[in-house]
Amino acid sequence: MIKPDATQKGYSGAILDQIIKAGFSVKAMKWTRLTKEQAGLFYEVHKERPFYGELVDFMSSGPIVAAILEKENAVADFRKLIGATNPAQAEDGTIRKLYAASVGENAVHGSDSDENAAIEGDFFFSKLERF
Ligand code: GDP
Numbered sequence: 287m288i289k290p291d292a293t294q295k296g297y298s299g300a301i302l303d304q305i306i307k308a309g310f311s312v313k314a315m316k317w318t319r320l321t322k323e324q325a326g327l328f329y330e331v332h333k334e335r336p337f338y339g340e341l342v343d344f345m346s347s348g349p350i351v352a353a354i355l356e357k358e359n360a361v362a363d364f365r366k367l368i369g370a371t372n373p374a375q376a377e378d379g380t381i382r383k384l385y386a387a388s389v390g391e392n393a394v395h396g397s398d399s400d401e402n403a404a405i406e407g408d409f410f411f412s413k414l415e416r417f
Contacts, residue, residue: 290348291391293317298351301381301394305355308367314354314411322346328409337390344390352410354403361403364396 288298306312320328325345332338357363369380373392376383386393397403407416 287353287395288351289391289393289395290344290350291387292385292393293349293351297385297393301385302351304381305367308363310355310357310360310364312353313356314407314416316352316410316415317349318352319349320346340390354407354411354416361397361400365398368394368396
């Protein structure tokens with residue numbers, strides 16, 4: 287997912303270009319905006335964390351790009367491409383180092399396992415929207 291900070295700053299095209307050049311293929315994609323309720327559900331695993339309210343407000347604050355990406359070793363390679371959660375700790379050249387402003391507003395989301403990737407893909411896309 288490209289998060290609202292990055293879509294609103296006009297970084298979506300550059301981020302997608304970097305993702306595709308890194309060898310990911312797009313199986314599904316949409317430009318949409320989450321309601322607070324949807325953002326709350328998407329990040330339900332963080333419900334008990336102190337930043338949950340802030341995260342839900344942020345993730346529903348503007349449009350996002352949701353995508354299903356495919357590649358060998360996709361989860362680990364995508365997390366390497368996006369960099370550490372906190373952009374201050376992200377390696378040079380990573381998407382978060384280039385485009386993120388803070389640990390909360392950090393430009394992109396990547397699934398943390400194949401299992402969660404499947405759950406998160408189902409959250410956004412029907413079977414008819416995948417190619
Ligand atoms: P990720 O897998 O790298 O996205 O990181 P996590 O799963 O730990 O956290 C999920 C998301 O919650 C992050 O990408 C941030 O947008 C947000 N987040 C994490 N830590 C903080 C924090 O300390 N403050 C705020 N406001 N948001 C945070």
